[in-house]
Amino acid sequence: SDIYRAGIGGAKPVVPVEPAVLERFARKAMSAEAFAYVAGGAGSEHTMAANRAAFDRWQVWPRPLRDVSERDLSVEFLGATRPTPLILAPLGVMEMVHRDADIAVARAAASLGLPSVLSNQASVAMEQVVDAAPAGPRMFQLYWSSSDELNASLLQRAEQLGCEAVVITLDTHLLGWRTRDLDLGYLPFTRGLGIAQYTSDPVFAGLVRERAATGGPAASVRITPKTIAAGVSIARKGAALTGTGLRESLRSPLPRAAVETFLDVFSTPAIAWEDIARAREWTKLPIILKGIVHPDDAIRALDAGADGIWISNHGGRQIDRSVPTLEVLPTIADRIAGRVPIVFDSGVRSGADAAIALALGATEVALGRPYAYGLAIAGEEGVAAVIRHVLAELDISLGLAGLTAVADLDRGALREVVAAP
Numbered sequence: 001s002d003i004y005r006a007g008i009g010g011a012k013p014v015v016p017v018e019p020a021v022l023e024r025f026a027r028k029a030m031s032a033e034a035f036a037y038v039a040g041g042a043g044s045e046h047t048m049a050a051n052r053a054a055f056d057r058w059q060v061w062p063r064p065l066r067d068v069s070e071r072d073l074s075v076e077f078l079g080a081t082r083p084t085p086l087i088l089a090p091l092g093v094m095e096m097v098h099r100d101a102d103i104a105v106a107r108a109a110a111s112l113g114l115p116s117v118l119s120n121q122a123s124v125a126m127e128q129v130v131d132a133a134p135a136g137p138r139m140f141q142l143y144w145s146s147s148d149e150l151n152a153s154l155l156q157r158a159e160q161l162g163c164e165a166v167v168i169t170l171d172t173h174l175l176g177w178r179t180r181d182l183d184l185g186y187l188p189f190t191r192g193l194g195i196a197q198y199t200s201d202p203v204f205a206g207l208v209r210e211r212a213a214t215g216g217p218a219a220s221v222r223i224t225p226k227t228i229a230a231g232v233s234i235a236r237k238g239a240a241l242t243g244t245g246l247r248e249s250l251r252s253p254l255p256r257a258a259v260e261t262f263l264d265v266f267s268t269p270a271i272a273w274e275d276i277a278r279a280r281e282w283t284k285l286p287i288i289l290k291g292i293v294h295p296d297d298a299i300r301a302l303d304a305g306a307d308g309i310w311i312s313n314h315g316g317r318q319i320d321r322s323v324p325t326l327e328v329l330p331t332i333a334d335r336i337a338g339r340v341p342i343v344f345d346s347g348v349r350s351g352a353d354a355a356i357a358l359a360l361g362a363t364e365v366a367l368g369r370p371y372a373y374g375l376a377i378a379g380e381e382g383v384a385a386v387i388r389h390v391l392a393e394l395d396i397s398l399g400l401a402g403l404t405a406v407a408d409l410d411r412g413a414l415r416e417v418v419a420a421p
């Protein structure tokens, strides 16, 4: 309500409130490459559009005269009461968006009591993020590597840092066909961005050395004029993309070997259900499987011992013409029947959107691009502002629907739009 009051009191918000305006402002604050990477989706972006369109099928059904003066946004998630049903989804390569990257995101989330998810493709090593932002619940998101040792090491680091759960992302065993990035001749990862979790990992360091010893591209790690030139070139591109100075970027030019090794071990198309059982052996942390969109897979996830599922199509970044997440949420929620929590994302842009997803069965709603836009415009404060806007609108929508608690949001609060025959 402070935002609402500030709004009608004439104070200007830190970042634009309207999602499309937010995106427009963010575009101006970013390099063309950074904006393409964040805003883009797979192919001709049909999935991205379908994610949004799916919300048009549902309307919040207002019920006045129910005394909603006290409202409660809290939810139960992984055995704890959370002040709000919002999570910040893991976003990699945030150094392209703002120099404070993951640290700004973690601080903003913690300041509002939201769990944040440390991305496997983060720009800052998880230990550094926790140092800089010690408060707040957090999770670690893992892309299943072709190296078992690396998977186990990353999970162990997350556990040692006090992460409350691990999120295994299942929809990126092949990187999507990202047309905007491809047209700019750019793949962030081949420039050595977003690989801080690897370069801070002892197992990864061993893999780079091994690659060098077997004469792979890592052999060129020897310092010669050529490798120095290659290092400068990577640093220069990195500096241009991240908006940092070349000198700053040069301080830690990544050896090409590290980039090559990363490309080898980042995610593997060989991941299969059996691997989830192995992850179960490697960590005591609750496991949440992200990227579930088929009801049968939701059940399979339960059978595999998952402690939660995360319905997502990666914000439409993986398959063009994929299934829009909101359309499958009700069926999956029915099949799960409350046995484990359901996180929902892809296409949520506002508090009203969040209300619809919660009413259709999500336990928690995750936000992706909107907070990256806040980060681009105003760093930590911008991320916090985006979160506050979504929460304020959710709170208002709840009250106007005649409800006093998020826990009471169900399909009874919605009207389904039935297309004319």
Ligand code: FNR
Residues within 6 Å of the ligand: 037, 038, 039, 089, 090, 091, 092, 093, 119, 120, 121, 122, 141, 169, 290, 312, 313, 314, 315, 316, 317, 345, 346, 347, 348, 366, 367, 368, 369, 370, 372
């Ligand atoms: C992502 N996403 C993502 N997911 C993940 O598991 N690990 C990651 O490192 C990333 N990185 C990433 C970067 C960027 C720039 C975007 C936009 C997305 C997917 C993310 O967690 C989430 O599923 C979507 O962003 C949700 O969709 P919306 O809210 O962006 O529509």
